[in-house]
Amino acid sequence: xxxSFSFRLLATDGSARRGEVSMPRGTVRTPTFMPVGxxxxxxxxxxxxxxxxxxxxxLGNTYHLMLRPGAERVARLGGLHxxxxxxxxxxxxxxxxxxxxxxxxxxxxxRGVTFSSHIDGSRHEMSPERSIEIQGLLGSDIQMQLDECVxxxxxxxxxERAMEMSLRWAERCRTAFGDQPGKAxxxxxxxxxVESLRLRSAQxxxxxxxxxxxxxxLAVGEPQxxxxxxxxxxxxxxxxxxxxxxxxxxTPDDILKSVARxxxxxxxxxxxxxxxxxxxxxxxxxxxxxxxxxxxxxxxLDEESNCPAARDYSRAYLHHLVKSGxxxxxxxxxxNNIAYYQSLMQDIRDAIEAGSFAERAQAISEGWxxxxxxxx
Amino acid sequence: xxxSFSFRLLATDGSARRGEVSMPRGTVRTPTFMPVGxxxxxxxxxxxxxxxxxxxxxLGNTYHLMLRPGAERVARLGGLHxxxxxxxxxxxxxxxxxxxxxxxxxxxxxRGVTFSSHIDGSRHEMSPERSIEIQGLLGSDIQMQLDECVxxxxxxxxxERAMEMSLRWAERCRTAFGDQPGKAxxxxxxxxxVESLRLRSAQxxxxxxxxxxxxxxLAVGEPQxxxxxxxxxxxxxxxxxxxxxxxxxxTPDDILKSVARxxxxxxxxxxxxxxxxxxxxxxxxxxxxxxxxxxxxxxxLDEESNCPAARDYSRAYLHHLVKSGxxxxxxxxxxNNIAYYQSLMQDIRDAIEAGSFAERAQAISEGWxxxxxxxx
Numbered sequence: 201x202x203x204s205f206s207f208r209l210l211a212t213d214g215s216a217r218r219g220e221v222s223m224p225r226g227t228v229r230t231p232t233f234m235p236v237g238x239x240x241x242x243x244x245x246x247x248x249x250x251x252x253x254x255x256x257x258x259l260g261n262t263y264h265l266m267l268r269p270g271a272e273r274v275a276r277l278g279g280l281h282x283x284x285x286x287x288x289x290x291x292x293x294x295x296x297x298x299x300x301x302x303x304x305x306x307x308x309x310x311r312g313v314t315f316s317s318h319i320d321g322s323r324h325e326m327s328p329e330r331s332i333e334i335q336g337l338l339g340s341d342i343q344m345q346l347d348e349c350v351x352x353x354x355x356x357x358x359x360e361r362a363m364e365m366s367l368r369w370a371e372r373c374r375t376a377f378g379d380q381p382g383k384a385x386x387x388x389x390x391x392x393x394v395e396s397l398r399l400r401s402a403q404x405x406x407x408x409x410x411x412x413x414x415x416x417x418l419a420v421g422e423p424q425x426x427x428x429x430x431x432x433x434x435x436x437x438x439x440x441x442x443x444x445x446x447x448x449x450x451t452p453d454d455i456l457k458s459v460a461r462x463x464x465x466x467x468x469x470x471x472x473x474x475x476x477x478x479x480x481x482x483x484x485x486x487x488x489x490x491x492x493x494x495x496x497x498x499x500x501l502d503e504e505s506n507c508p509a510a511r512d513y514s515r516a517y518l519h520h521l522v523k524s525g526x527x528x529x530x531x532x533x534x535x536n537n538i539a540y541y542q543s544l545m546q547d548i549r550d551a552i553e554a555g556s557f558a559e560r561a562q563a564i565s566e567g568w569x570x571x572x573x574x575x576x
Numbered sequence: 577x578x579x580s581f582s583f584r585l586l587a588t589d590g591s592a593r594r595g596e597v598s599m600p601r602g603t604v605r606t607p608t609f610m611p612v613g614x615x616x617x618x619x620x621x622x623x624x625x626x627x628x629x630x631x632x633x634x635l636g637n638t639y640h641l642m643l644r645p646g647a648e649r650v651a652r653l654g655g656l657h658x659x660x661x662x663x664x665x666x667x668x669x670x671x672x673x674x675x676x677x678x679x680x681x682x683x684x685x686x687r688g689v690t691f692s693s694h695i696d697g698s699r700h701e702m703s704p705e706r707s708i709e710i711q712g713l714l715g716s717d718i719q720m721q722l723d724e725c726v727x728x729x730x731x732x733x734x735x736e737r738a739m740e741m742s743l744r745w746a747e748r749c750r751t752a753f754g755d756q757p758g759k760a761x762x763x764x765x766x767x768x769x770v771e772s773l774r775l776r777s778a779q780x781x782x783x784x785x786x787x788x789x790x791x792x793x794l795a796v797g798e799p800q801x802x803x804x805x806x807x808x809x810x811x812x813x814x815x816x817x818x819x820x821x822x823x824x825x826x827t828p829d830d831i832l833k834s835v836a837r838x839x840x841x842x843x844x845x846x847x848x849x850x851x852x853x854x855x856x857x858x859x860x861x862x863x864x865x866x867x868x869x870x871x872x873x874x875x876x877l878d879e880e881s882n883c884p885a886a887r888d889y890s891r892a893y894l895h896h897l898v899k900s901g902x903x904x905x906x907x908x909x910x911x912n913n914i915a916y917y918q919s920l921m922q923d924i925r926d927a928i929e930a931g932s933f934a935e936r937a938q939a940i941s942e943g944w945x946x947x948x949x950x951x952x
Binding site: 246268273276277283284285512513517521523530 | 615644645660661872890892895900904
């Protein structure tokens with residue numbers, strides 16, 4: 201912990217980085233995975249379970265929270281930490297991505313975005329300044345600039361226009377954020393799948409000397425190799441002494457390959473969403489608990505896991521819960537999945553410290569490929 | 577705990593009884609409330625939470641479990657305790673009530689019941705002997721006789737016919753159950769809303785010298801006073817040295833008034849079902865968290881509760897979770913409700929021991945009537 205926001209690089213191994221992001225509410229060990237707490241709750245988990253898996257920081261969605269329960273209300277109630285009972289660091293996105301993906305009747309101008317709520321159709325305006333204001337009302341420790349994320353594939357001219365406007369919005373967000381020593385505002389690299397635009401965006405943001413940098417607009421349906429190529433184009437242009445966050449990513453494999461390219465922070469709804477749909481992430485790959493092969497299997501998901509969800513319940517029971525639509529099924533599998541992601545991050549951190557990241561990544565990947573234990 | 581099934585009466589206060597039901601898997605302090613674990617899970621709760629609220633025993637539904645995952649499968653997996661991870665006593669119903677309320681194309685004959693599953697339409701037969709066999713496969717500690725429960729209102733002749741057949745089924749279940757020292761098979765008093773039939777049923781069952789007695793076919797829509805009148809007719813005819821279980825009951829007020837009439841055991845889906853629908857049971861009555869009055873309320877449901885769900889989350893947060901359809905809302909309110917029911921039972925047990933049950937029941941009831949704290 202520290203009174204001011206800071207990043208410390210503890211070790212590197214190739215391009216992979218082991219570091220620490222410190223701020224008044226706690227220290228985040230990087231590479232880190234941030235469970236997504238969209239509406240002030242990491243779906244189907246208690247916050248002490250989330251912490252127990254090893255999570256140092258969670259993500260809150262500005263778009264969801266501004267619509268319900270409302271940013272001013274959360275502020276009156278003491279902020280998102282107190283509201284959600286998560287007292288450690290929280291990163292909030294800017295709301296821009298969800299405006300694009302969830303809302304209706306949206307209109308983007310230089311000034312900002314206007315849109316209709318997907319909940320009740322009410323009209324809202326969000327400028328770069330309002331996004332930062334909302335994130336401040338929520339009490340977020342790491343705030344994101346408002347950006348415009350274009351859906352791929354798109355024309356280069358359109359990608360460039362959105363990227364350039366996102367740079368201007370980054371400046372406005374920086375001004376709106378001002379000087380808050382214990383908190384940070386990150387800029388977001390855009391540029392679609394065009395390497396030269398990614399580079400231009402990264403360089404322009406680097407020149408702004410922000411406290412951290414995100415890579416946005418990826419993992420939106422493009423092939424993994426495109427995403428990785430964009431990281432190859434972007435990361436070297438970002439200052440080494442600042443944390444780097446790849447937004448909305450991803451599968452365990454995406455994470456391994458992005459860490460190898462110098463990414464420090466990740467978030468994704470995948471582990472909790474998959475958990476609600478009967479899918480478990482394990483060191484042996486993805487396991488579908490809906491599959492009848494588990495119906496008579498007395499073995500746990502993973503007897504070596506530290507997570508009770510993976511260790512203390514039979515596959516037969518998990519299968520039964522999932523097939524019966526019982527809440528406990530989603531609760532246990534979401535817990536298992538967040539725990540698996542966190543154990544993966546711990547594994548990655550240990551390997552970077554030991555200077556054996558490439559070998560460890562290879563071994564982890566082989567574990568997924570070998571697949572699940574044979575049926576009983 | 578004890579190697580054989582036994583009941584000990586520790587204190588009485590008027591007709592209210594304080595006792596202990598002991599069996600190899602644990603001791604049940606009575607009066608007791610059994611959370612309902614329909615399909616091997618108390619909905620939206622972890623078993624350690626259930627135990628943490630003070631529950632000594634849970635209920636499993638034979639009908640649900642025989643259809644999914646299947647009794648033979650549960651037996652192969654080591655029984656319901658191991659399957660569900662609840663290692664303390666389990667009571668199972670006979671399946672009869674759910675056959676009547678949930679299944680289709682059911683046909684009742686002297687031999688038993690045939691019906692179609694509400695899940696997949698498959699045909700099943702359940703005789704008194706098969707019900708006991710299934711409950712044995714599940715590994716249930718307290719098993720219930722198969723009975724026929726007629727919906728009220730009904731003709732007296734029909735109520736009598738079903739009651740008399742239930743008595744014959746009780747004999748057949750007793751024979752099928754045989755001699756199992758560590759376990760018990762309870763008979764079920766039937767007789768609808770006809771006092772004389774209730775009395776006849778109770779007397780006939782008492783003569784069978786079973787290990788415990790249930791009162792069934794109540795809390796099926798009749799006025800509370802009818803239910804209480806049936807208890808007044810029934811309880812005095814049941815042997816004092818055996819536990820008495822009022823099936824499927826009920827509201828906190830039903831429980832208070834039934835304890836006053838000599839009932840020792842209760843079960844009901846109400847606390848968990850209400851929890852999933854945004855309703856909280858508290859010492860100040862029922863609180864509807866959907867109500868907008870809670871939207872800005874930073875106070876917990878009940879700051880004096882021992883349950884984290886009642887104490888550590890604001891009403892504003894609970895309101896937000898419920899309005900947003902977040903799983904955590906149902907998880908927290910189900911937890912609160914089971915905890916409230918268990919604290920009520922502890923309160924009742926303490927009062928009977930202290931010889932102040934009537935006064936305490938009055939005070940508890942007044943707390944409900946005074947209602948919730950004023951809005952902020």
